[in-house]
Amino acid sequence: MLTFLFSAIFCAAYLSPIISHVKGRDFTEQEMSHYRDRVKSMFYHAYNSYLDNAYPYDELRPLTCDGQDTWGSFSLTLIDALDTLLILGNHTEFQRVATLLQDTVDFDIDVNASVFETNIRVVGGLLSAHLLSKRAGMKVEEGWPCSGPLLRMAEDAARKLLPAFQTPTGMPYGTVNLLRGVNPGETPVTCTAGVGTFILEFSTLSRLTGDPVFENVARKALRALWRTRSDIGLVGNHIDVITSKWVAQDAGIGAGVDSYFEYLVKGAIMLQDEKLLTMFYEFDKSIKNYTKFDDWYLWVQMHKGTVSMPVFQSLEAFWPGMQSLIGDISSATKSFHNYYSVWRQFGGLPEFYSIPQGYTVDKREGYPLRPELIESAMYLYKATGDPSFIQLGRDAVESIDRISRVNCGFATGICLVGEELRTTGLL
Numbered sequence: 001m002l003t004f005l006f007s008a009i010f011c012a013a014y015l016s017p018i019i020s021h022v023k024g025r026d027f028t029e030q031e032m033s034h035y036r037d038r039v040k041s042m043f044y045h046a047y048n049s050y051l052d053n054a055y056p057y058d059e060l061r062p063l064t065c066d067g068q069d070t071w072g073s074f075s076l077t078l079i080d081a082l083d084t085l086l087i088l089g090n091h092t093e094f095q096r097v098a099t100l101l102q103d104t105v106d107f108d109i110d111v112n113a114s115v116f117e118t119n120i121r122v123v124g125g126l127l128s129a130h131l132l133s134k135r136a137g138m139k140v141e142e143g144w145p146c147s148g149p150l151l152r153m154a155e156d157a158a159r160k161l162l163p164a165f166q167t168p169t170g171m172p173y174g175t176v177n178l179l180r181g182v183n184p185g186e187t188p189v190t191c192t193a194g195v196g197t198f199i200l201e202f203s204t205l206s207r208l209t210g211d212p213v214f215e216n217v218a219r220k221a222l223r224a225l226w227r228t229r230s231d232i233g234l235v236g237n238h239i240d241v242i243t244s245k246w247v248a249q250d251a252g253i254g255a256g257v258d259s260y261f262e263y264l265v266k267g268a269i270m271l272q273d274e275k276l277l278t279m280f281y282e283f284d285k286s287i288k289n290y291t292k293f294d295d296w297y298l299w300v301q302m303h304k305g306t307v308s309m310p311v312f313q314s315l316e317a318f319w320p321g322m323q324s325l326i327g328d329i330s331s332a333t334k335s336f337h338n339y340y341s342v343w344r345q346f347g348g349l350p351e352f353y354s355i356p357q358g359y360t361v362d363k364r365e366g367y368p369l370r371p372e373l374i375e376s377a378m379y380l381y382k383a384t385g386d387p388s389f390i391q392l393g394r395d396a397v398e399s400i401d402r403i404s405r406v407n408c409g410f411a412t413g414i415c416l417v418g419e420e421l422r423t424t425g426l427l
């Protein structure tokens with residue numbers, strides 16, 4: 001997650017006009033099949049590059065064609081890729097990798113791990129793989145889905161995270177040593193998403209294993225966060241998990257906060273839980289009331305509601321997807337088209353985009369291959385059937401192949417402008 005490195009001045013007069021929504025044309029089955037094949041071959045370009053150059057490290061470094069450990073040392077890319085292998089229909093590779101991970105990955109290691117990242121990537125990846133393993137043709141053991149080797153691995157990883165939740169508030173520390181627990185002198189300051197992004201994995205784990213501890217700590221952290229919202233119903237960006245004091249008071253939907261809201265919506269749907277949905281609705285009201293201007297969402301001071309940063313961050317592009325999941329198609333479509341207009345302006349989504357200036361922000365102009373806008377397009381397409389959302393998918397394939405593809409995979413793309421964009425045929 002990003003911390004804020006700058007602030008900017010807001011000037012309402014410079015806000016760009018709402019992009020009018022034009023219904024796109026339908027794609028033929030031939031075009032769809034062409035793009036499906038392109039996506040598959042892009043996946044294998046990245047995946048095989050990882051296997052050839054980086055395994056058993058966590059991640060591939062596509063520019064130097066080697067590997068490095070990033071979030072731990074658990075061959076993270078393989079864990080992350082399992083569900084994609086199944087979606088692409090590669091059952092033999094799914095089975096090979098699932099078995100390989102069982103034989104090689106060990107969480108009893110002296111690593112200072114991000115509690116948030118280990119949960120979403122490792123626990124989440126292993127749980128998905130566990131639940132998909134039968135469909136991938138693996139022989140499952142007696143009692144599946146309530147038992148199985150991948151479930152035991154997910155549980156093992158999650159147990160390593162539990163010491164982080166032993167705080168007076170129930171909100172977890174950001175970092176835990178997988179062998180020793182929370183380090184002495186560990187900072188109590190963590191971001192909002194680092195507190196509120198556990199309910200999906202932890203409740204799944206509790207319900208499969210029968211041990212309520214995971215769901216309980218996740219819910220306790222969510223309740224603690226809920227109680228800290230300001231009088232105007234907003235949460236800030238960084239909080240002290242010992243005192244519940246807000247340390248960074250920027251309220252918005254992007255870096256540092258984003259997946260807290262995502263997990264309220266997805267948790268409400270997965271668990272059919274009205275309490276989670278009510279929390280999201282309350283936040284949604286305040287976010288609309290205080291941070292929304294011309295269907296852009298800005299950053300505001302969490303107590304006063306005054307604008308602190310009129311910036312769109314590429315991470316925020318998950319928001320239209322959440323709006324469409326709760327049936328707010330009208331808001332979703334409007335913010336989606338704002339974000340899509342940024343994509344079209346640059347042939348990719350720059351990490352930060354200044355709304356008053358209508359331009360990228362210095363040192364944050366690249367497109368680091370983030371999937372948020374594509375996920376929103378997927379939900380909106382499912383909800384409406386409107387082919388203009390598939391058009392974003394097509395643009396994404398073309399742009400990523402053009403600005404991010406390198407010999408050993410895909411790297412952060414350099415966004416293009418004006419003439420450059422026209423000559424590459426991306427406009």
Ligand SMILES: *[C@@H]1O[C@H](CO)[C@@H](O)[C@H](O)[C@H]1NC(C)=O
Pocket residue numbers: 044047048089090093
């Ligand atoms: C599955 O993935 C492996 C590794 O990339 C590859 O060698 C194999 O051809 C793939 N199989 C299919 C059916 O795509």
Ligand SMILES: *[C@@H]1O[C@H](CO)[C@@H](O)[C@H](O)[C@H]1NC(C)=O
Pocket residue numbers: 110111112177183
């Ligand atoms: C983990 O963090 C602690 C405290 O900052 C430090 O003393 C220790 O050396 C770190 N361990 C590793 C393996 O990086």
Ligand SMILES: *[C@@H]1O[C@H](CO)[C@@H](O)[C@H](O)[C@H]1NC(C)=O
Pocket residue numbers: 232233285286289290
């Ligand atoms: C919206 O903001 C105004 C102040 O600008 C406030 O008076 C009102 O109560 C707010 N409504 C909601 C639903 O937050």
